[in-house]
Amino acid sequence: MTVLHRRHLLGAAGAVATVGFFGPDVWAQAKDRLVIGMSLEPPVLDPNKNAAASIRELTCPNVFESLGRIDRTGAIGPGLAESWTISPDGKEYVFKLRTGVKFHDGESLNASVVKFTLDRLFAADSAVPAKSLYTGIDKVEAVDPATVKVTLKSPDSYLLYNLSIGDAGIMHPKSAATNDKQPIGTGPFMFKERKEGDSISFAKFPGYRDAASIKLGSVIFKVVKDPSAQVNALLAGDVDAFPGFQAPELVARLKKDSRFAVVVGTTEGEVVMATNNGKKPFNDLKVRQAMAHAINRAELIDAESGFGTPIGSHFPPHNKAYVDLTGTYPFDIAKGKALLAEAGYPNGFEASLKLPPVGYAQRAGEVLANQLGKIGIKVAITQLQWPQWLSEVFKERNYDLSIVAHTEANDLDRYARDGYYWAYDSAEFKAKWREVVAATDFAKRDELLKDCQRIVAHDAVNGFLYQLAKIGVWKKELVGMWENAPTPSTDLSGVSWKA
């Protein structure tokens, strides 16, 4: 009896030890706790201090809310402003603020707080990364505690969008200086703790204006950079969800696992073969057209394990102003060769392809080099670190070709910018883009956007490859996660565990 008794005890102790020390977290996991994996760690947590998209993905609108709110379809609805009116000339925006909104530290939202936030965005000494989006603002006035009037120098049809993204998240003067480490906003989740290099934790904000609708009690964002470690973290149950899964080649494995849902959606990221239009021979339209004919998009998308949608211009296919231009320069090697010969390069030429250290560029690089090789362009690939890419390719324009995803929404405006790294300079496009920005009628703006897409496609400014897919992997019991990424945001306000 005693022996049996002792063995029982040992067994029980072992079981306790196993659950306590070794067991997966499921035991400790209540139904309101969510662990989200992220492949890029945000540096600071204040979108006004750093351009990293990961900051916005975490904090907007979970911590910081803006005047408008971008929903899962990309549409703009009321945010901290419950309504607004726009003057007929498109230069005056009057926002009616929600009342009774509190910051996480108990401070109240009012018009002067909004004015403080917006003034900082375009102030002369401002070092805000997205300053250029707001320099068209002439002045911001607090009309009364619940009304803010924004006056523009000239109409800007993207102002409402720009005031709804994370960069314009409303911050309080009292906490603004420390938001990089201790972000305080009005959103449904409060910052709790950060372990640099490991995790960032949020807890539900009890004082949120619609607290009953928020189902999650605590959210932990875990940094998992290595793609195979991402899979292992999911399989071992350490992470519940990966909204932006980074390894398309490993998706098949997760699809086979009945515990997970693999959800493929859209992003605002156009993957382009960036081309230095200011440099010989790429300043010759015929050369760029020849390269466009050499590009086989199906093969490039295969390299992404089939994730991605072909594009023929710099515009996302899911946008209602999209026009399919993939047929502008169809895949045709003979035509490509002929155009190169016409341009004076019957034997092709040598070119550099400088790749940033991101998965899609690494996967597409060799394929694209091979495709260009078929019309006689001998491509030498160079791998760059991200800071090198920014300095060498982006700032100094010391490159021929590169591959990069332009992930910002509404980024067709880059083609109208002077001194941008593609060195594209088209009076026709610039004039058309001025019309887009000045348009007060959105239906008319959509038509203008289509014209803009056509100009860029015809000029073959860049090689237009494909629209990046958003691959989300999460536990099947999790509901409400965003399928698409219309803006960098992991909006958790509608997320919950199935009962």
Added chain:
Amino acid sequence: MGECADAVDRSLRRFLEGVIDFLSRRLAAALVTLFLATIVVFAVVEVLPGDPALVMLGTDARPDTLAALRAQYGFDQPLAVQYFRWIGGLLTFDLGASHAYGTPVAKLIGDRLAVTLPLAGLALGWALLVAIPLGVFAAWKQGRIGDWGVMGFTQIGISIPNFWFGIVLVLLFAVSWQIFPAGGFPGWAEDAPRSLLSLVLPAIALSLSEIAILTRVTRSSMLDTLREDYIRTARAKGASESTVLFRHALRNALLPVTTVAGLIAGFLVAGAVIIESVFRLPGVGQLVYDSINNRDLAVIKNVVILFTVLVLAVNLLVDFAQALLDPRPRVTG
């Protein structure tokens, strides 16, 4: 009697003087190395391509905002000013703040060392624990099947990349059998037992090639020692095989092993960069990797100097350990 005591006294004093002389020379050499290292590190970080301000503000940044940020961080100051400001900080233990995280560099490094030092320590301890008996065994069984087995194992151990071994360990012990966590680190304060557990697989992965190297060093060093005359004497006077192996041979054979183990300690920290990535450990290796990618210059400079200090300290320790095992360098060195 008095003369005899004097002689002992004199020789003891000479011995102590020798020790102090030896130690102070080593220490002075270490300080000179450290000073040269600060210049090299500063120069390397300066020539590193990439603009930290551009990394922070991204592709939409305007020239005026970039300039404002550079001024804010002092990147626009002359290099000499930046260098002496940094050295001044080092001397007063003020390492400044990380550009990327905004947190003090000292805190960042401290948090990460709490992961990397135990990891490297575990890996080194584990490597010594396995390698020394294996090496002694192989030397004892020289040319026989046991020796072949150990040598075959070391060949494999050197050839296998440790990140791959790490992934295999995760798949077996974390995903299939769920004995150990697949990665991550809960933190010593939160959950010390689980924190220790989460270092076990990484330490094993990290130690594999070190075990292989140390086993080989132990084996060849043992073989050399076993050929010495005094071993034959020990055997001739009838000492048992275990006494010969462990009491007589191993003590002398350990000298080169400690030297190599000291060198390996540096490699362990370097190897930790990859292993920490596979196991999602927020260690110093990951900090270095991230800060290079972010051009977080304040962090890179200070971490590299810290590594230099650590390696110099380990080398000093190895010198001491050798002085204990073999007194000769104290007099001649």
